Structures are given as C-alpha cells and as structure tokens.
Amino acid sequence: MRMTRFVVKTLREAPSEAETPSHRLLLRAGLVVPLAAGLYCFTPFGWRVARRMEAIIREEMDRSGALEVHLPALQPIELWQQSGRDRAFGPVLFRLQDRRERWFALGPTHEEVVSFLAARHIQSYRDLPFTLYQIQTKFRDEIRPRGGLIRLREFIMMDAYSFDADWEGLDRSYEAAFQAYLRIFARAGIPVIAVEADSGAIGGKDSQEFMYLTEVGEDTILRCERCGYAANAEKADFRRPPPIPGEPRPLEKVATPGASTIAELAAFLGIEPRATCKAVFYEVDGRPVFVAIRGDLDVNEVKLKNTLKAKDLAPMGEEAVRRAGLVAGYASAIGLPAGILVVADESVVDAPNLVAGANEPGFHLLNTNYGRDWRADIVADIALARAGDGCPRCEGTLETRRGIEMGHVFKLGTVYAESMDVRYLDERGDQRPVVMGCYGIGLERMIAACIEANHDEDGIIWPPDVTPFDAHIVVLNADRPEVADTLAALEASFAAAGLDPLVDDRDESAGIKFKDADLLGIPVRLTVSPRALQQGGVEVRRRRTGETRIVPAAEAVQAVRTILEEESGAVGAARTLAS
RNA sequence: CGGGGUGUAGCUCAGCCUGGUAGAGCACACGGUUUGGGGCCGUGGGGUCCCCGGUUCGAAUCCGGGCACCCCGACCA
Numbered sequence: 320m321r322m323t324r325f326v327v328k329t330l331r332e333a334p335s336e337a338e339t340p341s342h343r344l345l346l347r348a349g350l351v352v353p354l355a356a357g358l359y360c361f362t363p364f365g366w367r368v369a370r371r372m373e374a375i376i377r378e379e380m381d382r383s384g385a386l387e388v389h390l391p392a393l394q395p396i397e398l399w400q401q402s403g404r405d406r407a408f409g410p411v412l413f414r415l416q417d418r419r420e421r422w423f424a425l426g427p428t429h430e431e432v433v434s435f436l437a438a439r440h441i442q443s444y445r446d447l448p449f450t451l452y453q454i455q456t457k458f459r460d461e462i463r464p465r466g467g468l469i470r471l472r473e474f475i476m477m478d479a480y481s482f483d484a485d486w487e488g489l490d491r492s493y494e495a496a497f498q499a500y501l502r503i504f505a506r507a508g509i510p511v512i513a514v515e516a517d518s519g520a521i522g523g524k525d526s527q528e529f530m531y532l533t534e535v536g537e538d539t540i541l542r543c544e545r546c547g548y549a550a551n552a553e554k555a556d557f558r559r560p561p562p563i564p565g566e567p568r569p570l571e572k573v574a575t576p577g578a579s580t581i582a583e584l585a586a587f588l589g590i591e592p593r594a595t596c597k598a599v600f601y602e603v604d605g606r607p608v609f610v611a612i613r614g615d616l617d618v619n620e621v622k623l624k625n626t627l628k629a630k631d632l633a634p635m636g637e638e639a640v641r642r643a644g645l646v647a648g649y650a651s652a653i654g655l656p657a658g659i660l661v662v663a664d665e666s667v668v669d670a671p672n673l674v675a676g677a678n679e680p681g682f683h684l685l686n687t688n689y690g691r692d693w694r695a696d697i698v699a700d701i702a703l704a705r706a707g708d709g710c711p712r713c714e715g716t717l718e719t720r721r722g723i724e725m726g727h728v729f730k731l732g733t734v735y736a737e738s739m740d741v742r743y744l745d746e747r748g749d750q751r752p753v754v755m756g757c758y759g760i761g762l763e764r765m766i767a768a769c770i771e772a773n774h775d776e777d778g779i780i781w782p783p784d785v786t787p788f789d790a791h792i793v794v795l796n797a798d799r800p801e802v803a804d805t806l807a808a809l810e811a812s813f814a815a816a817g818l819d820p821l822v823d824d825r826d827e828s829a830g831i832k833f834k835d836a837d838l839l840g841i842p843v844r845l846t847v848s849p850r851a852l853q854q855g856g857v858e859v860r861r862r863r864t865g866e867t868r869i870v871p872a873a874e875a876v877q878a879v880r881t882i883l884e885e886e887s888g889a890v891g892a893a894r895t896l897a898s
Numbered sequence: 899c900g901g902g903g904u905g906u907a908g909c910u911c912a913g914c915c916u917g918g919u920a921g922a923g924c925a926c927a928c929g930g931u932u933u934g935g936g937g938c939c940g941u942g943g944g945g946u947c948c949c950c951g952g953u954u955c956g957a958a959u960c961c962g963g964g965c966a967c968c969c970c971g972a973c974c975a
Binding site: 328330331332333334336338346353355356380408409411427428457459460461463465469470471474476478528537538620632633634636683723724726727759760761762764765786793795796827828829830831832833834835837846848849850851858863877891 | 900904908909910911920924925932933934935936937966967968969970971972973974975
C-alpha cells in the first residue's frame with residue numbers, strides 16, 4: 320500500500336482529552352476518531368488492526384471447535400422480558416420503537432437470541448454438545464464511557480455460547496473456551512491473568528475474568544503471591560482478622576459526642592476499630608436496608624446485592640436516611656425503627672462486646688452481643704477484601720492491582736435454558752434443560768490493551784499477529800533512479816512472497832517519515848535510500864529494539880520474515896513473564 | 899446521578915481578571931531551498947470564540963441558564 324493513496328493522518332500532539340497511553344497513541348497514530356462519548360470511527364489503518372484482532376479470535380475459536388454464526392443486533396423486547404433481563408439491564412439497554420410502535424432492544428449481549436436459535440436445533444441429546452460464536456456489535460448505554468476504547472457504548476464483541484447435556488459437558492466446553500482465550504491473548508500480545516469473578520447481570524455460577532494488569536485499569540484485583548489466588552475485588556474472599564475474645568459483659572450506654580465515624584469513635588474510646596460495629600444504610604430496589612459489619616471491615620456492595628438478589632442498590636441519601644428515622648453516625652440494629660431489613664456480615668456474629676450506635680445522636684452502646692442484644696434478618700459474607708488481608712487459600716497476604724477486563728467466561732448452567740425453554744430428550748426420553756456456558760471478549764479493548772502493553776515513548780510496537788502491515792518501507796530521494804528501481808524490485812518481491820508492506824512515498828523529510836514509522840508501530844522498517852544503497856542494500860530496522868543492519872535488497876523479504884518470527888517469540892516470552 | 903475540570907482555527911494553547919479590529923505554534927495550500935530523526939525562508943487560506951438569554955454604545959471577555967467533552971466514584975467486554 321502506497322501511503323500517498325492511503326487515508327492516514329498522524330498528529331504531533333495528542334488531543335487533550337486523552338490521558339492514558341493507549342488513548343493518546345490511538346488518536347496520534349490516527350487509528351480512530353471520536354464521534355461522541357463512547358463512539359469512535361475506525362480509520363482504514365485502525366480497521367486493519369481491528370480486522371487482524373478479529374482474525375486471531377476467529378482462528379482460535381474455530382480451532383477450539385466453535386462454529387461462527389451471525390445474530391441480529393436488533394431484538395424484540397419480548398425476548399428480554401421473557402428472561403427478565405430487561406429489568407436486570409435497566410437503563411443500560413438501548414430501546415427503540417419501529418414504525419408500528421413495537422418495542423425493540425439493541426443487543427448488549429446475545430444469550431436470549433442464541434437460546435432462541437439453539438432451541439430450534441436441539442431436540443435430542445444427540446444434537447449436543449456444540450458451541451456457537453459471533454463477532455458483532457453490541458450496544459450498551461453505559462453510565463460513563465471512558466479511556467478511549469476501554470469503555471464504549473457501541474463496541475465489537477466476540478461472544479460464544481456452549482450447549483451441553485450435563486455439567487460435566489459444560490466443564491469440558493468451558494475448558495476449551497478457556498484455552499482458546501489464552502491462545503488469543505498470547506497472540507495479541509496481551510499478558511493476562513485469569514481471576515475469579517462475579518457473574519453480574521449475565522447470571523450463572525462459576526465465572527472467571529481475563530485481566531490485563533495495568534494502573535489505568537478500572538477493576539481492582541486481589542492476588543496472593545504465595546499460592547496464586549486471584550479474584551476480582553467484587554468477588555474476593557479473605558481471612559478476616561480474628562475478633563477480640565472475651566466473655567459477654569452487660570450493655571452500657573456512653574456519651575460519645577462528635578464521634579460519628581469509626582475512626583473518631585475508636586480514638587475517643589481508645590479502642591481498636593475491630594472492637595466496634597459499623598452501620599451502613601442502603602436503598603435496595605426502593606427499600607431501606609440496614610447493614611452491620613465489624614468496624615475494621617468495609618461492605619462489598621456486589622456481595623450484598625447478590626445476597627439480596629437485588630436489581631438496584633445504592634448508598635442511602637441524606638433525605639432517605641431522615642425519612643427512615645435513622646441516626647447517621649450513631650446507628651445500630653438495637654432499637655432500629657420497624658420495617659427496615661437488617662443484614663449482618665459474618666464478622667459481627669462471633670465478635671463479643673462490640674461498641675455500636677445507640678440510635679441517639681452523641682451516644683453509643685458498649686458490649687453489644689449478637690444473639691443476646693439483636694439479630695439480623697440475614698447473615699452473610701458481605702465484606703470487601705482489601706490489600707493486606709489474609710489469603711483465603713493459604714497463609715499468604717493479599718495485594719491489590721488494577722486491571723482491564725479483556726474477557727469473561729461463565730458457567731451459566733440452566734438459567735437461560737429454563738427461562739428461554741431450551742430443552743432436550745435424554746437417553747431415557749426424559750425432557751431436560753440444556754446446560755449452557757457463555758464467553759465474551761471485547762475487541763476494541765484488545766486493541767487498547769495491546770497498545771498499553773506494546774509501546775514506547777516513540778509510539779506503538781505491534782505484535783506480528785496484530786500489525787496492519789508486514790513492513791514499513793521508507794523511501795528517501797525517490798527521484799533517484801537507483802532508489803526507484805530498488806523500490807520497484809522490493810515491492811515485486813514482497814508481492815511474490817504474499818507480504819503486504821506500507822510504502823511511505825510521501826514528499827516529506829526523512830525525519831517526519833521516521834517519526835511516523837515509529838508512531839505507527841509496524842514491527843519492521845526498511846529504508847530505501849542512496850546512503851543505504853551505497854552501503855550495499857537497504858536498511859532493516861527492528862522497531863522494538865531499534866537495531867539496524869544493511870541487507871541486499873534481494874534478501875529483504877527473508878530479513879522481514881526472520882524478524883517477524885523472532886518478534887512472535889518475544890511476545891510469547893512477555894506473556895510467560897507476566898502470568 | 900454525585901464530585902472535579904475544560905469548551906477560542908484540523909491539533910496544542912494564549913487572549914478573559916481590567917469589555918473596544920480574534921492571536922501564536924503545529925497542521926494545510928503555493929513558491930523556493932533542503933533530504934537519515936518532526937529542517938529552513940517567504941506568501942496564503944482557514945473562526946457561529948459551545949449554545950441561548952441578559953447587562954452595555956459595544957461582550958470571546960461580565961451575569962444567568964443550558965449543552966457537550968474529559969477525569970474520580972456506582973455499571974461491564
């Protein structure tokens with residue numbers, strides 16, 4: 320491809336809106352241009368990268384035995400009502416009406432539609448198992464799009480769905496998808512770790528996320544160096560510090576003026592936060608919920624939401640607190656107004672003599688004891704794991720890292736089979752629900768993470784499987800006959816070898832061309848110039864290391880191939896290091 | 899939705915406080931020069947100063963109200 324005929328434009332300075340390295344480079348190298356919040360146009364250069372990412376995904380999914388399909392993005396709302404997910408997704412679901420005023424949704428994911436399709440095919444256990452996948456646009460009216468291609472309102476997702484007769488079959492399908500994902504991310508040059516995850520709005524049982532660890536990530540991951548345990552913070556278990564032991568003592572009311580936070584209370588009384596009971600108020604699906612947890616711990620809102628099987632959960636606003644008759648800063652479950660659901664974390668049940676609020680401004684109660692003084696409607700693990708907490712699997716300590724969720728695999732089980740009525744007849748002729756799994760990868764996110772993981776101060780460094788061109792040929796003094804002849808010969812040999820180079824034939828200075836080559840990130844650069852020819856050929860430069868050498872023009876193709884192969888090895892090594 | 903920030907040329911920004919002909923660098927067009935790391939000289943084109951309203955003889959600038967975009971928290975690939 321001749322650059323003068325290719326629609327690319329690079330920017331010397333990144334637009335001020337871009338802060339993360341990938342966002343800046345995406346805009347500077349001209350891969351995408353923003354249209355509106357969470358919406359981007361892909362340029363010819365950017366789309367080539369996207370297509371290569373797609374190719375990696377397609378090859379590895381095909382290799383795993385999955386079958387590609389294409390499902391409508393536009394879907395009748397009834398389908399979403401049937402699964403109950405029109406409410407689960409709520410405002411995230413884009414809705415629109417057709418000319419007959421019938422309601423549709425723009426698919427944020429495709430479990431319902433693929434269930435519909437699968438149900439048309441599945442009659443007998445002999446029809447199972449199989450896995451379907453597609454690479455298609457999804458729509459989500461996200462609360463806050465961000466980070467360039469990290470969080471979009473319209474994005475391309477590879478979503479796969481497995482259908483098995485039983486849970487053992489699902490385990491095998493899940494494992495096949497898991498292995499395919501590892502190959503996909505390795506080839507894309509994205510180091511990932513698999514972490515235990517919450518299944519969120521998708522529903523289902525086991526679930527793991529593939530995380531690319533980076534400071535610019537939006538998820539928090541807890542990890543134990545010692546045993547390798549890793550989990551999303553919203554899911555993570557941990558060993559709670561033990562309670563302070565003691566025999567129950569009599570309840571006692573004390574004045575604690577101005578001590579409305581755990582820190583103030585502990586300081587005022589000269590005790591550890593661990594000896595107090597923290598009260599947190601939530602509004603859950605419109606109803607007030609009182610949460611009690613030991614003072615040294617925080618509430619994990621995802622765990623709480625799951626415990627309550629709630630659709631909507633938010634900290635209670637000041638107005639709602641007053642309306643519910645709660646006393647912020649001095650509340651406890653002892654003497655709480657009626658009609659409020661009380662949820663307790665496991666940590667308060669076996670901790671004796673906790674200091675808790677007296678439900679009266681400026682006063683607390685000493686020596687409150689669960690069972691003797693109060694009881695919760697629900698007792699559950701609703702505590703948030705934090706850096707420094709004990710690992711749930713070994714004696715190690717958890718640390719936190721930030722990460723971007725690149726992919727997610729779920730064991731759905733029979734949830735959708737039940738709601739969408741996907742059943743089969745087993746060997747005995749009994750009707751049973753199909754056991755499903757689902758698996759997703761965000762394509763734009765892969766591009767963003769690939770750049771995050773593969774760049775330097777000069778620009779992008781594409782992994783060989785992702786690069787939009789096989790080589791970047793810079794031509795200097797193209798008007799000299801020997802240069803023009805060499806370029807023509809080079810282009811012919813590349814074409815014969817089936818390689819696709821980007822040729823910078825622009826009338827620009829050498830400096831601009833070299834800078835642009837570094838920014839655009841094609842792994843090998845060839846320079847055709849009078850100087851190189853004098854030295855016996857063309858200059859070959861490896862983008863990642865900057866090393867250069869002169870090779871005869873006739874050997875250029877082989878030199879490019881060698882570097883691309885070696886770069887594949889380098890990408891693999893980087894992955895091993897990080898995982 | 900809450901908190902913070904920003905809207906002036908394609909991009910980065912100055913001008914605003916203290917109202918009076920809208921600017922610079924980069925990019926773009928043309929001419930010349932140069933040709934191994936964003937080179938140099940000259941000429942030129944390009945603006946609803948985010949929008950609406952108010953104050954004023956006069957508003958990019960002051961006041962009010964909107965909107966958009968970015969960042970931090972609740973949602974997810």
